[in-house]
Amino acid sequence: VKQIQIAIDGPAGAGKSTIAKIVAEKLGFTYIDTGAMYRAVTYKALTHNIKLNDADSLEKMLLDTMIVLKPSQNGQLVFVDGKDVTQEIRSNEVTSNVSEVAAHANIREILVAKQQELAANGGIVMDGRDIATHVLKDAELKIFMSASVEERAKRRFFDNERRGIPSTMEKLREEIALRDKLDSEREASPLVQAEDAIYLDTTELSIEQAADAILELANETG
């Protein structure tokens, strides 16, 4: 396969990161989880008591922050100012606050530039909310991945269980629906399917089936 760019967008819990990781590994590509960057900014803001609605303070903080994504066996490690925060950025507190941070246009601008830099040489699988529509508009393969809210809540539930994070189905359903709403209705780069993206509904698909579907498309493309 050529060193193409594969953009995968979709709502929380659609299976993007799990599937993107497998696709990247099978193709020998680099996987980049852009949600982790928004989470990293949110994590630092929370630990530094910076108001999440204060776009200027957040920007000032971000310009003074080093976010490093390191490919690892299980996907990607995330470092903020040299500290490994891979686990911390998945906490409930970060998860329930990240959409507020991600709604600021100035914060997005800085992170998008970084994402474009990381993807410049191709051979990349990047997942997020605005990859096909903004970050990598020329990506050779664009996927919009979704699944029913019920199925996504179920996946998050088992995912949390595995990580030892307490949660209930009802709470997760609510949280997923709210994050969908915030991400889709915001003004700056809302979550929306790109015109040239292929829709992939993973509700009834296993992880392997979804990954295979994308790999097949990648082989046709590359």
Ligand code: C5P
């Ligand atoms: O993918 P993940 O659930 O980790 O993303 C966390 C949040 O980061 C999303 O709910 C969204 O608000 C934001 N995000 C974004 N643009 C991206 C990736 C994530 O706005 N490209």
